[in-house]
Amino acid sequence: MKKVIASVLSVAMVAAIAAGCNKTDPTDTQASQASGESQQGGGDETDPSGETEETQPQYGSGSEVINLWSFTNEIPNMVAKYIELNPEFGQKYTVKCTIVATDGGAYQQAIDQALAGGADVDMYAAEAAFVLKYAQGDMAEYAATYKDLGIDVDTKVAEAEIAPYTIDIGSRDGEIVALGYQATGGAMIYRASIAKDVFGTDDPDKIEEIVGAGSGNWDKFWDAAAQLKAKGYKVVAGGDDMWNVCEKAASKAWLDKDNNIVIAPEREAYFDIYKKLIDDDLSKDTGSWNEAWYAEMGAGAEANTFCFFGPAWLINYVMAGQAGDTVGDWRVCTPPVGFFWGGTWVLANKDTDQAEGVAEIIEWITLDTSETGLQYLWANDKMGNGAKDTVASAVVMGKSDGTLDFCGGQNVFEKFIPGNANATGKAMTQYDEDINGFFKDAASKYAHGELDKDAAIQQFKDNVTSAFAL
């Protein structure tokens, strides 16, 4: 009996080895071995029954399959809308969507493994925080140029007057591989009632004069902040609100081409801006994306923040949900320093075998300026999600109506469109997200008086060099 058990176990072990050997061919190069192994690991991570949120909706009923990877259900919903408007597309194609949220870098890991491992990815999305990596950086080789897909990019881009920074960021060696559908130029979103109380007016043009809109510096803004403080209001919720403006207004990227760390003056200014906020008690020192920050957007008794900085999506997707009774009490005006924040770019895999179908969808999303094009629907709240977003095509913005109830009927597009002019992709690197995290921590230490400026900057540089092996 023991003999039988022992021999059965031995055979089972040998079978396990044999099965394992088939998956990894020893003559492969190490790189493909590693990516194969990591894809197996990645397969575990993106298991639908696992911890990361992953859903797989599917649209259309055709025989040709298009695989779409995204981190929110924005683009899948767009695909659903397109199939609604063009049923014959839905009859020809089935679009299978894989959605992996970006928390903890899960989306980047999943899409990296899928692309490197040769999985079936036809279309994928990339957020502004990491789009450079997929359009110009380490993963750029997997993206197809729009021209190769058959889209007449050069003429269409000029016709639609797509915002230049969208093109800059989405270009690899001068060829467009990705375009965004949103234009995320930022504006200052302020409370009209507080403005009336302190400055006597809530008219956006007058407020722009008071805060020094478009001046490129914060001098008048600080004066306004002092006035607000005198009446018991805080000008911003926390340092992070100012950080978004400083970071994307920078003229130089974090790393130069020799991988040395370069601190752009606009970003270095954040050190002093944050310190001023703390020293003069001009903010509530909340972080961002946490309870206290959301509370400042609402109508609670303690909510006394004057303004937020953000693009249209901040209004539509963040503040609208938190505003409560303050809906209608907000206005939009040009900020003192121009910036942009966020955005989603759409890319296609160069090895896709559905180039035609993918080209159709991408063109509809990014370059179609007609009234049935996605950008027009997006900008005029025709997608059914109650949001009017600023889109990349200036032509569409020009013929869209941007009046928002949230802003008391103000046509917000008038303020967001000039904001897009400030956006430039020239100062981004593919490691921005991580480097920003280290920088913010160092700035926090300096602002709260725990380190002096040189020590804080040195700490930041040490952290980045250690973490990235530069």
Place this chain on the structure above:
Amino acid sequence: MRNKKLVNYSKYGYLFSIPFILTFLIFTMYPIIYTLIIGYTDLQGNGKTDWHTITTVIQPKTADAQDAFEEKAISEFKKNREKDYKNETKGLDSKNPDDAAKLKEMRAEFDSLLKEQTKQVQFEKESESIASDKLEGEWRFKATFDKNGDGQIVEKEDFIYESSVSWVYLADPTKYAFKELDKYRAEYLASGDEDEEEEDVEADADAEADAEAEEEEEAGVSSEDYDYARLVSVSLHKKSNFFVRYEYNGTVKPGDDTSDKDVMTVKLSTGEEVTVYVQKIKLFENFTWVLTNAKFQQSFKNTVIIWIINFIPQLGFALLFTAWFTDRRSKVKGSGLFKILFYMPNIITAATLAILFNVLFGFPKGAVNDLLVGTGIMKEAYRFNDHEWALKIIVAFVQFYQWYGYTMVNLIAGVIGISPEIFEAAEIDGANRAQTFFRVTIPCIRQILLFVLVTSLIGGLNMFDVPELYAGVKQANGAVMTLNMFVRMVGLSGRYLYNKAAAASVIMFVIIVALSAVVFYILRDKDEAKLKKLRKQELKALKAM
């Protein structure tokens, strides 16, 4: 006869060792050795950051030659087309008004077509001499090394590279589009003047459509049908070896230190020479990078500190509760329920705990801050998550909270296993509760304590889920960055430096094994070791008899 009783091994027991050995090899040794191997290479996730693809090297710098050749080719092309045009228009007389109009049309058409097609005439001089099949696959470089910079040249022929080549294929416009146009011209000339204008228009449209069709077909036609291939790039990747080398191309500036780089002169088949600097990877480069990395050292310190702060109260409380629950003299009411409640925190996932404690310790509004400010202990809210020690203590507390119940359950199980006679003997000897616990219970559960200690040590050194979800590697300048978080930061985010992460993992493994071995040695059962020795000696003596 006594020999046989003492030595009573089953005849087939050795068969069991086969699956055990296989399990050990597959599940323990293989991953460790593979990780170790990666730690010696320059393997990176995105693969290209440290590989400098030598496209600019192989692309011959023959712009002048190329221009000259193009000019010559274009002028020849134009000459040929003019000749064709002359042939077409031979029968037409420019003085005749009808013919003149036709001539004008044909001339215009010809001009526009010519313009388009000269754009397509692009040549790579080198593509003539390097056949495409030669570029694919393996390259063996005959390289001359100036190893020490002393002028002494060493020739080596053992550089094997894998190349990936990309070409752009172009059709010879002279062969395709005009060919069709010729056909239409011939037809037109043969058909007569009646349907002249219609056919002219048709011929134009058809010719254009044909040209377009040709272009579309180009994509699907194989390379043999094409006449010219334009070399876009050649990337060379060193075929994987155990020790992989970095390649540098032209990023060495004058004044740079080249003592650790070999200077390699590459002679191409075209006769062109190119200089490449090849840097040897040092054998333990990744391991030394990890060991000297400030973040790694910080994470090691953090791991040990957090584990100690967590483990001492954890063990203390577990022992205390064990003593109370297994006390023979007094029975705690509802002890079963308490054991369940104490074990429950272990069941809560780390993500839930992270959210819970983030809400508790949030700034400026959080439960603890509200409490402190409300009761007047502190004047203003405290930024727990931005202060190093506050963060460490919170994370250690969460770990303690999760695991004290588990430890307690293990210890209780160990105590229950002690034979009650020993306790009775202690009672008879007049030991009180404390003495019983410290002098009788604890020595008897030595093995369980060893188990608890070692598993807690291993788990503690591997600590990852709670600090990562609660704070992350960047919070408070890496105050709660543990070893595992460091490995993840280096290998699975940012630049995906698999090699360095693998080296860090191996170092972690060595540390854990060493510390566990130390614990095992300290808590070994000295008496049993002595007994074993005695028995062995006895056996030997018996055999000798």
